[in-house]
Amino acid sequence: MEISINLQSDSPMYSQIYEQIKKTIITKKIASHSKLPSKRNLALDLNVSVHTVKEAYEQLNAEGFIYSKERAGYFVAPFEFEWQPPIKVAPLSTTVEIKHPKVDIDFQNGHIDTTSFPYAIWRKLYNKHFRPENLINNTGQGEPSLRFAIADYVQRSRGVQCEPSQVFIYGGTQHQLQALCYFFGPSISVGIEEPGFKRARAIFSQSCLHTYGIEVDEFGVKIPTKKLNLLYTTPAHQFPLGMVMSVKRRASLLKWASAENAYIIEDDYDSEYRFKGLPIPSLAQMDQLQHVIYFGTFSKTLVPSIRISYMILPSKLVSSFSNFYQEQKTVVSKIDQLLLADFISQGLFDKHLSKMRTLYRKKQQALIAAIKTHLSDKFEIIGEKAGLHIILKLPDYISEEEAIEKAISVGVQIYPSSNSYVGPPTQQMVIIGYGGLTFEEIEEGILRLKKVWCQF
Numbered sequence: 001m002e003i004s005i006n007l008q009s010d011s012p013m014y015s016q017i018y019e020q021i022k023k024t025i026i027t028k029k030i031a032s033h034s035k036l037p038s039k040r041n042l043a044l045d046l047n048v049s050v051h052t053v054k055e056a057y058e059q060l061n062a063e064g065f066i067y068s069k070e071r072a073g074y075f076v077a078p079f080e081f082e083w084q085p086p087i088k089v090a091p092l093s094t095t096v097e098i099k100h101p102k103v104d105i106d107f108q109n110g111h112i113d114t115t116s117f118p119y120a121i122w123r124k125l126y127n128k129h130f131r132p133e134n135l136i137n138n139t140g141q142g143e144p145s146l147r148f149a150i151a152d153y154v155q156r157s158r159g160v161q162c163e164p165s166q167v168f169i170y171g172g173t174q175h176q177l178q179a180l181c182y183f184f185g186p187s188i189s190v191g192i193e194e195p196g197f198k199r200a201r202a203i204f205s206q207s208c209l210h211t212y213g214i215e216v217d218e219f220g221v222k223i224p225t226k227k228l229n230l231l232y233t234t235p236a237h238q239f240p241l242g243m244v245m246s247v248k249r250r251a252s253l254l255k256w257a258s259a260e261n262a263y264i265i266e267d268d269y270d271s272e273y274r275f276k277g278l279p280i281p282s283l284a285q286m287d288q289l290q291h292v293i294y295f296g297t298f299s300k301t302l303v304p305s306i307r308i309s310y311m312i313l314p315s316k317l318v319s320s321f322s323n324f325y326q327e328q329k330t331v332v333s334k335i336d337q338l339l340l341a342d343f344i345s346q347g348l349f350d351k352h353l354s355k356m357r358t359l360y361r362k363k364q365q366a367l368i369a370a371i372k373t374h375l376s377d378k379f380e381i382i383g384e385k386a387g388l389h390i391i392l393k394l395p396d397y398i399s400e401e402e403a404i405e406k407a408i409s410v411g412v413q414i415y416p417s418s419n420s421y422v423g424p425p426t427q428q429m430v431i432i433g434y435g436g437l438t439f440e441e442i443e444e445g446i447l448r449l450k451k452v453w454c455q456f
Helices: 013-026 039-046 050-062 119-129 144-158 173-184 198-206 247-260 283-287 315-324 334-345 348-374 400-409 439-453
Strands: 066-069 073-076 167-170 189-194 210-217 230-233 263-267 292-297 309-312 380-382 389-393 429-433
Touching: 013 039, 013 050, 039 050, 050 066, 050 073, 119 334, 144 167, 144 283, 144 292, 144 309, 144 334, 167 173, 173 198, 173 230, 173 263, 173 292, 173 309, 173 315, 189 198, 198 210, 230 247, 247 263, 247 283, 263 283, 283 292, 334 348, 348 380, 348 389, 348 439, 400 429, 400 439
Parallel strands: 189 210, 189 230, 230 263, 263 292
Antiparallel strands: 066 073, 167 309, 292 309, 380 389, 389 429
């Protein structure tokens, strides 16, 4: 049998032979069980090596287009379905360009000041740990040196007494929540602040857990009235509204957890940046990790892209959680963990944090001053006691959606608070972060907002 094969020079010969024979077979130009030319004869016809033809035949054989008989050669395999040729899709037009307003001042609450990151120190520590013995897999719980450093840090900074064995390293809050959802199982009920952190709510929803919104007031999340197994809360700086949970409410919440034999997930994501009043003890400090699961992260204190967070479990859960999660490996780089352990244990983290507190306090002061100077007193600031964002309550004459649209029209990006609610929000508010902006950008951004918000 002769097969028409036209070889070009733009791709491997065996690949061209394979593709053209395959096309001949699937278009049924060769009948099933027809014998193909021998490798030697086809190689002579095409002026290629026998090995080249052999590679093409072996690939066709592996994919089931042909079959071989010992000492007889290769034959076309039968198939009963109709092979549909690839549908040709018209290329997308490149002549139509959708123009979006250019945003050059972004009040994103997750941004930090990257210019103040200690690059030289970080690079030096990275070079120290970038060694062959550190290129192997991590342990699932995290590097012992980092767990020890974190246990020491939370004791100094938040008064949380724990052993390194209680510390588990993760690549972000959502990963920690996923692990807990798998551990506690699908039959539990979970409470989350309303409004609350939408990404946490998404994890609970995706894990098919029974989730209930628990309202917040000026003192923080209210005491649940439903039967819950877990309650997720952000007491140091409620997200998004920004209030700091009162000590009285904290005590009541711990009393509830003890009576209901429930666990409180304390997400202390913004606790390092408190700008007004005395430090308030964490739930984990007051409870000493009896009914509190403590979450911390380095996304705001260092940079988000490092992706290192930690979870501290009550001692009574450590053994069962470790057994449940023993086959998992951490997704956090071992080198980054060793580097961060040194950064903390050598006192460099405390020094960096002190510098950033001062910088962010000044930036927040600049933001509040700009708002009070350039916007009317109908714009109310809340949530300014801690964290890297504030909430701005809007006047009656402008909605959240209108405020965002008008801001974009002058190159400014601000963010909605409404997507943190399950139900309709009670007030029109926007989220304004300031960590990643310069002092000049903060001032200019508010001036631009004045032009489009205060024209009525």
